[in-house]
Amino acid sequence: MRIAKTIAGGLALGTALMLVAPKDSQGWNLLGHSLGQGQRDFRVFNNFSGAGANNNVIPEANFPGYVGAVLAIWKGCVEWSSVAHGDGSSNDSTQPNIGDGGANFDPSFQAEDDNNGGSTGNTHAMILSDNPGVFAFQVGGSNGWRIRYHQNHNWADGPVTIGQGQADLQGIACHEYGHALGLAHSDDNQATMRDGGTTGDESLRSITADDSAGLQAIYGAMSGSKPVITGLAYDDQTDQVTITGTNFLASGNEVWFTQAGIGGTGTPVKLTSVGSTGGLGTEIIVTLPGTAGNGDVLVRNGNGFSGLSNPWPISVDDIVFPGGPMISSISPPTVQPLYSGTGETVTINGVDFDTTNDVTIAGLDVESFTVVNNNTITIQVPILGALGPVDITVATDLGFDAFEVDVVAPATPVLRLNNGAPVANMLTGLPNSLKMGGTPGNPVFLWVSGSNVQTPIPGLFTLDIGNLGLSLFYLGVHTISPWGWGEGIYTFSGLPPGTQIYWQSTEYDLGTMSIPPVPTSNVCQGNWIF
Amino acid sequence: MKIRLALFGALTLGLLGTLGAQIQRLDLPGMIGDCDHAVFAKIVACHTEEIVHPVEGPEVMTTLTLTGESLYDGSAVTVDVSFLGGFEPGQVNSEAPVADDCRVGSQIVAFYTWTDRLLPDVGANALHAAHGGIYRTVDGPTGTVILGRGDGFAVKNNVKVGDLRKAIATVRQAQQRKED
Numbered sequence: 259m260r261i262a263k264t265i266a267g268g269l270a271l272g273t274a275l276m277l278v279a280p281k282d283s284q285g286w287n288l289l290g291h292s293l294g295q296g297q298r299d300f301r302v303f304n305n306f307s308g309a310g311a312n313n314n315v316i317p318e319a320n321f322p323g324y325v326g327a328v329l330a331i332w333k334g335c336v337e338w339s340s341v342a343h344g345d346g347s348s349n350d351s352t353q354p355n356i357g358d359g360g361a362n363f364d365p366s367f368q369a370e371d372d373n374n375g376g377s378t379g380n381t382h383a384m385i386l387s388d389n390p391g392v393f394a395f396q397v398g399g400s401n402g403w404r405i406r407y408h409q410n411h412n413w414a415d416g417p418v419t420i421g422q423g424q425a426d427l428q429g430i431a432c433h434e435y436g437h438a439l440g441l442a443h444s445d446d447n448q449a450t451m452r453d454g455g456t457t458g459d460e461s462l463r464s465i466t467a468d469d470s471a472g473l474q475a476i477y478g479a480m481s482g483s484k485p486v487i488t489g490l491a492y493d494d495q496t497d498q499v500t501i502t503g504t505n506f507l508a509s510g511n512e513v514w515f516t517q518a519g520i521g522g523t524g525t526p527v528k529l530t531s532v533g534s535t536g537g538l539g540t541e542i543i544v545t546l547p548g549t550a551g552n553g554d555v556l557v558r559n560g561n562g563f564s565g566l567s568n569p570w571p572i573s574v575d576d577i578v579f580p581g582g583p584m585i586s587s588i589s590p591p592t593v594q595p596l597y598s599g600t601g602e603t604v605t606i607n608g609v610d611f612d613t614t615n616d617v618t619i620a621g622l623d624v625e626s627f628t629v630v631n632n633n634t635i636t637i638q639v640p641i642l643g644a645l646g647p648v649d650i651t652v653a654t655d656l657g658f659d660a661f662e663v664d665v666v667a668p669a670t671p672v673l674r675l676n677n678g679a680p681v682a683n684m685l686t687g688l689p690n691s692l693k694m695g696g697t698p699g700n701p702v703f704l705w706v707s708g709s710n711v712q713t714p715i716p717g718l719f720t721l722d723i724g725n726l727g728l729s730l731f732y733l734g735v736h737t738i739s740p741w742g743w744g745e746g747i748y749t750f751s752g753l754p755p756g757t758q759i760y761w762q763s764t765e766y767d768l769g770t771m772s773i774p775p776v777p778t779s780n781v782c783q784g785n786w787i788f
Numbered sequence: 789m790k791i792r793l794a795l796f797g798a799l800t801l802g803l804l805g806t807l808g809a810q811i812q813r814l815d816l817p818g819m820i821g822d823c824d825h826a827v828f829a830k831i832v833a834c835h836t837e838e839i840v841h842p843v844e845g846p847e848v849m850t851t852l853t854l855t856g857e858s859l860y861d862g863s864a865v866t867v868d869v870s871f872l873g874g875f876e877p878g879q880v881n882s883e884a885p886v887a888d889d890c891r892v893g894s895q896i897v898a899f900y901t902w903t904d905r906l907l908p909d910v911g912a913n914a915l916h917a918a919h920g921g922i923y924r925t926v927d928g929p930t931g932t933v934i935l936g937r938g939d940g941f942a943v944k945n946n947v948k949v950g951d952l953r954k955a956i957a958t959v960r961q962a963q964q965r966k967e968d
Binding site for chain 1: 811812813814819822823843844845846847848872873878879880881882883884901903904905906907908914916917918920921939940941
């Protein structure tokens with residue numbers, strides 16, 4: 259098509275055609291500029307309006323800390339990266355991989371701006387204008403650029419498919435960023451850099467071989483000396499970041515981080531004069547700078563296009579959703595696993611809880627939760643798979659927040675009968691569940707009686723049931739499971755209606771080989787119906 | 789070598805092509821369905837100005853003054869049609885037409901639509917789909933020909949002005965019937 263146009267126009271314009279140099283069959287064209295290492299940063303001013311522009315609240319491991327429009331634009335830009343971004347996966351099922359450039363070009367995501375960045379701030383922003391037939395534009399070049407998205411479109415942040423009338427933020431960001439890095443429109447009708455797009459179309463998100471060829475025409479095909487990050491580990495206890503990859507210098511590397519928070523200058527947070535420690539330039543260990551946040555890490559080993567690595571994601575803290583819930587505290591600060599229905603609750607304190615639709619702990623749905631008000635939720639914690647730190651998560655219509663709590667075993671023996679009500683009704687032939695809380699691995703001895711008169715056993719323990727041992731029956735021994743509870747199922751029959759039955763347990767601590775008297779649990783009471 | 793060729797090609801093809809950005813793909817029915825008007829006209833003036841908005845900051849806008857005839861009803865038309873961007877280095881908007889599309893004295897076909905804010909607080913007749921809304925013409929032995937720009941453009945193939953006028957009339961009649 260391009261050739262036909264050229265000939266037709268050339269015939270009409272006479273000698274103009276004689277100046278046209280023939281190209282390969284590729285469709286890419288160049289604007290004539292390139293972005294040096296000092297212009298690889300980009301930010302997003304999230305002033306996007308419209309219902310679909312910021313309604314993706316699903317976090318992604320390869321793009322930590324951001325959702326909505328920011329996430330969509332981040333994905334659109336790093337599609338031009340030399341290699342896959344992280345492991346390349348995303349929620350975007352329209353393409354198998356994000357990061358397909360194959361050139362000596364990689365961008366540096368620098369989080370959110372608090373304004374549109376001006377003319378050369380390298381910022382994506384919506385412009386309060388209505389330009390018929392135009393989705394977005396890019397202005398600027400090697401000294402900085404801006405990308406603006408016209409407000410008169412129904413912008414959608416994905417992350418998967420979009421509606422027929424919606425403009426795909428990720429795809430159009432990918433296209434516009436192609437202009438920023440130096441590509442003009444392509445004559446290849448399949449390329450991301452093709453001239454025009456339509457609503458309801460996500461195909462611009464994934465660059466094609468033609469786009470990649472154009473990119474490589476500017477920056478060169480990915481050099482063998484280019485630093486490449488292949489993995490990253492962050493220890494939030496020590497703030498130590500371990501970067502693995504290739505082509506790191508023995509000394510003199512720079513490590514670039516995404517800035518924390520909103521605003522700033524867009525200049526990456528940099529650690530300079532960094533050595534590699536893994537031998538053969540395969541590992542760098544640094545301490546996370548205090549001003550770095552969720553985003554990407556890059557390693558620079560020299561000047562020129564090939565001196566900057568691919569961006570690799572790093573997650574350093576929680577996600578914040580605009581208008582979404584935020585948990586400030588949990589009461590009590592440590593949580594014991596309880597059975598639903600016991601009436602014992604844990605209180606979640608925070609803000610913006612009014613549209614809560616789900617509460618989870620350690621990934622399990624909390625079946626019983628109550629939104630007391632916009633700042634308080636009470637839950638009954640189910641028995642979990644293990645003790646230790648877990649996240650309690652509150653999800654609302656506008657996002658979610660998580661708060662880490664420590665789930666601990668009951669400090670003293672706890673006994674629950676059936677649903678945990680103070681007095682449980684019992685029926686002939688129906689099984690009764692006795693749940694024993696305590697330290698994992700410890701043996702628990704279970705006793706039952708028709709009397710709530712004490713039974714002292716000198717030197718061992720004193721039970722609150724059994725009537726001096728005259729009405730005391732030993733039911734058996736159970737072991738506390740790793741999740742802090744054991745359970746026994748017992749079925750009774752033949753008792754007169756109205757009979758009261760009492761249970762109690764004793765726990766022996768194998769860890770300390772505790773000297774008696776050993777601790778005893780609370781007493782559970784059952785009311786025999788028939 | 790490839791870079792040189794490509795750059796040279798791109799610069800030279802500026803005479804023939806455009807350096808646009810993300811515009812909507814609009815064939816002729818799509819364009820006629822969306823835009824306000826179409827004209828076959830001469831560019832009699834071209835004016836570029838920087839407009840500074842207190843929030844958005846500076847943006848450059850170019851206005852072409854067109855004098856010619858309506859492709860809707862044949863009436864005489866003089867109209868200002870604007871687009872974002874200019875032709876100075878650093879002001880080139882990726883969606884704007886190239887400078888040679890906007891040369892004063894050229895006969896062009898333009899599609900335009902009024903918008904209350906081509907920029908914030910700035911109303912104008914916007915060149916519809918920016919560079920996708922302007923088409924060059926050449927005079928041939930059998931009349932003036934509009935240079936088509938391929939798939940996704942309102943004028944796909946080279947076409948005489950009279951034939952485009954007829955095509956537009958056909959599209960408008962069909963759309964009118966659909967509305968009725």
